[in-house]
Amino acid sequence: MENKKIRVLIAKPGLDGHDRGAKVIARALRDAGMEVIYTGLRQTPEQIVETAIQEDVNVIGLSILSGAHTHLFPRIMELLKKENIDDIIVIGGGVIPEEDIPELKKAGIAAIFTPGTDTRDTVKFIQENVK
Amino acid sequence: MINKEAINKIKEKRRDWEEGTLKKTLDRFPERKKVFVTGSGKEIERLYCPEDISSLDYEKDLSFPGEYPYTRGVQPTMYRGRFWTMRQYAGFGTAEESNQRYKYLLEQGQTGLSVAFDLPTQIGYDSDHNMSLGEVGKVGVAIDSLKDMEILFDGIPLDKVSTSMTINAPAGVLLAMYIAVAEKQGVSPDRLKGTIQNDVLKEYIARGTYIFPPAPSMRLITNIFEFCFNEMPRWNTISISGYHIREAGSTAIQEVAFTLADGIAYVDAAIKIGLKVDDFAPRLSFFFNAHNDLLEEVAKFRAARRLWAKIMKERFGAKNAKSMMLRFHTQTAGCTLTAQQPDNNIVRVAIQALSAVLGGTQSLHTNSRDEALALPAEDSVRIALRTQQVIAYESGVTETVDPLAGSYHIENLTNEIEEKAMEYITKIDNLGGVSPAIEKGFIQQEIQNSAYQYQKNIEEGSRVVVGVNKFKIQESAPKGLLKVDPEVGRRQVEKLSKLKSERNDKEVKENLELLKKAANTDKNLMPIILQCVKSYATLGEICDVLRNVFGEYKESVKL
Numbered sequence A: 001m002e003n004k005k006i007r008v009l010i011a012k013p014g015l016d017g018h019d020r021g022a023k024v025i026a027r028a029l030r031d032a033g034m035e036v037i038y039t040g041l042r043q044t045p046e047q048i049v050e051t052a053i054q055e056d057v058n059v060i061g062l063s064i065l066s067g068a069h070t071h072l073f074p075r076i077m078e079l080l081k082k083e084n085i086d087d088i089i090v091i092g093g094g095v096i097p098e099e100d101i102p103e104l105k106k107a108g109i110a111a112i113f114t115p116g117t118d119t120r121d122t123v124k125f126i127q128e129n130v131k
Numbered sequence B: 001m002i003n004k005e006a007i008n009k010i011k012e013k014r015r016d017w018e019e020g021t022l023k024k025t026l027d028r029f030p031e032r033k034k035v036f037v038t039g040s041g042k043e044i045e046r047l048y049c050p051e052d053i054s055s056l057d058y059e060k061d062l063s064f065p066g067e068y069p070y071t072r073g074v075q076p077t078m079y080r081g082r083f084w085t086m087r088q089y090a091g092f093g094t095a096e097e098s099n100q101r102y103k104y105l106l107e108q109g110q111t112g113l114s115v116a117f118d119l120p121t122q123i124g125y126d127s128d129h130n131m132s133l134g135e136v137g138k139v140g141v142a143i144d145s146l147k148d149m150e151i152l153f154d155g156i157p158l159d160k161v162s163t164s165m166t167i168n169a170p171a172g173v174l175l176a177m178y179i180a181v182a183e184k185q186g187v188s189p190d191r192l193k194g195t196i197q198n199d200v201l202k203e204y205i206a207r208g209t210y211i212f213p214p215a216p217s218m219r220l221i222t223n224i225f226e227f228c229f230n231e232m233p234r235w236n237t238i239s240i241s242g243y244h245i246r247e248a249g250s251t252a253i254q255e256v257a258f259t260l261a262d263g264i265a266y267v268d269a270a271i272k273i274g275l276k277v278d279d280f281a282p283r284l285s286f287f288f289n290a291h292n293d294l295l296e297e298v299a300k301f302r303a304a305r306r307l308w309a310k311i312m313k314e315r316f317g318a319k320n321a322k323s324m325m326l327r328f329h330t331q332t333a334g335c336t337l338t339a340q341q342p343d344n345n346i347v348r349v350a351i352q353a354l355s356a357v358l359g360g361t362q363s364l365h366t367n368s369r370d371e372a373l374a375l376p377a378e379d380s381v382r383i384a385l386r387t388q389q390v391i392a393y394e395s396g397v398t399e400t401v402d403p404l405a406g407s408y409h410i411e412n413l414t415n416e417i418e419e420k421a422m423e424y425i426t427k428i429d430n431l432g433g434v435s436p437a438i439e440k441g442f443i444q445q446e447i448q449n450s451a452y453q454y455q456k457n458i459e460e461g462s463r464v465v466v467g468v469n470k471f472k473i474q475e476s477a478p479k480g481l482l483k484v485d486p487e488v489g490r491r492q493v494e495k496l497s498k499l500k501s502e503r504n505d506k507e508v509k510e511n512l513e514l515l516k517k518a519a520n521t522d523k524n525l526m527p528i529i530l531q532c533v534k535s536y537a538t539l540g541e542i543c544d545v546l547r548n549v550f551g552e553y554k555e556s557v558k559l
Helices: A020-031 A045-054 A069-082 A098-106 A119-129 B004-028 B058-062 B095-107 B146-152 B171-184 B200-207 B214-231 B243-247 B252-272 B277-283 B294-315 B344-358 B378-394 B408-430 B434-439 B442-460 B488-502 B505-519 B526-534 B539-550
Strands: A007-011 A035-038 A059-064 A089-094 A111-113 B113-116 B163-166 B194-196 B238-241 B284-290 B328-332 B363-365
Touching: A007 A020, A007 A045, A020 A035, A020 A059, A020 A089, A020 A119, A020 B442, A045 A059, A045 A069, A059 A069, A069 A089, A069 A098, A089 A119, A098 A111, A111 A119, A119 B442, B058 B408, B095 B113, B095 B146, B095 B378, B146 B171, B146 B488, B163 B171, B171 B194, B171 B214, B171 B526, B171 B539, B194 B238, B200 B214, B200 B238, B200 B243, B200 B252, B200 B434, B200 B442, B214 B238, B214 B252, B214 B277, B214 B526, B214 B539, B238 B243, B238 B252, B243 B252, B243 B284, B252 B277, B252 B284, B252 B294, B252 B408, B252 B434, B252 B442, B277 B284, B284 B294, B284 B344, B294 B328, B294 B344, B294 B408, B328 B344, B344 B363, B344 B378, B408 B442, B434 B442, B505 B526, B505 B539, B526 B539
Parallel strands: A007 A035, A007 A059, A059 A089, A089 A111, B113 B163, B163 B194, B238 B284, B284 B328, B328 B363
Antiparallel strands: none
């Protein structure tokens, strides 16, 4: 059985410039044996989806602290749907109010990791959910 | 400070203590850990004694408050003369809503204003730009034009209140708007007091709201130094920031080192375009973080003051005392506040604020308990302000200057932070300065490594975060959080249409054309920016002209 590395895209959608968390997660996932591509700042939904396809990732991790997740996350899910992609797991993290999470999950986000999350929990989630 | 003989005697007695009294206790009660560290992870000794500051020379290293090297404070009377300015960073939604919050805060006793702009504004996009979707008014107030600025300061007398504006890449534009609003109030620019953050280097390093590449950005910044020297003598032209560098995960030493290195780069840039150091340096200001470890933070502030004074005197030959004084604003560390059990954050902020006061800050923002969850709710920001007021009026630490001076631990740590920060500055010098260091990713890598280590320590348990990896409880979703009106974006877009239909479009076009021409020369851009702003050119229109001339910065993604 082939033991392929899990490929993860860590992305910063929108104008938010806080990248400490994104970089810490990226490194933690690498340390856990995954292949991680980090997009850097100021990514549009279109750019994120394009990169995810190009890099053939299993997971997209979206990091956002600006409150713009309500617009940007569903937009990204919409674009993935348009491309007929249903096998990429999309997770999110940052400053995302509890009450916004149900809507995001309805849009197709698999999990939201809020402040205080242990990186090991994120690693575990990915390992358990990537087929 | 103490004579060598006395120090050696105490050293001997200390050995006796270690081998006697201490050993007896350790044999029965080992210490909690094998190694004790400061908040930044530096090893800290069990006890500090006179020997640990044996080389300290009072006159040379400490001196007196208001005298070189300003270790003990930049003003002779410090808080006995006047408390630090209580200046809460605030802003959200529309100018109308933010104006309300500013009036509330002033009523509650804050003594200066601090404007938080939304991300589109910070990055020079109007509210109707594609990149602004979902972002308008979310992290600060949306300002698209002078019209919004007029509303923001409606009923606020700009000759009586000082205002700090957290704006970087488009700082010149917002400064011009502020000047224009003041003029309408009958207040001339030379009477205005305040600050613009205007620190692009830390945007590249740690904060991310850059627009243009380094060279044109420096041009804009030094234009502002020159303009303010001539027109606005009471205005702080820059707030050279370490706060964000620390928030990105750096240690205390790195915070001082990279901030002062940025400062050096700005002084170099200004001198290069022909400004005299004593002309612009007195109006440089700084902005630091107040993190968890109270003692380390106090030492950090003192070390920063002494190191900057030396740099200004020895490296740049400054003669004016004001050029050597490091004046700073402080904000308590947002990154330490938790979403879990948010009321605990009130305690954290109190301790952090105390460190800033013991460290001699000129101005202070205290975070609200809901920092990890949302922008401050009204009652949360009131508690944050009260925290400062309790320290000022009830704690007693303000009644004497630099009370922790002479502490063996504090002076030892002040020395060490200064020394280690200087090592970093030398390293950066050897790389060619801050700009090459950023290009090579050196500064970013150092910060990332510290940030990763910090997280690992939390997950391993060596760093305890109360409520997160220890003393957890089952919690329900927090109530009463501030929600930004989701209609803000739409309302701003409407306002923009209305503005564009009412203004003199021909005049705007002409002014933008003049701006474009001027941007292609090395003229000071502030006068033409002011002209554009007064004709109600929007922030986005002005920045688009500059984008077309200067280009846009491309982040070198380094992980």
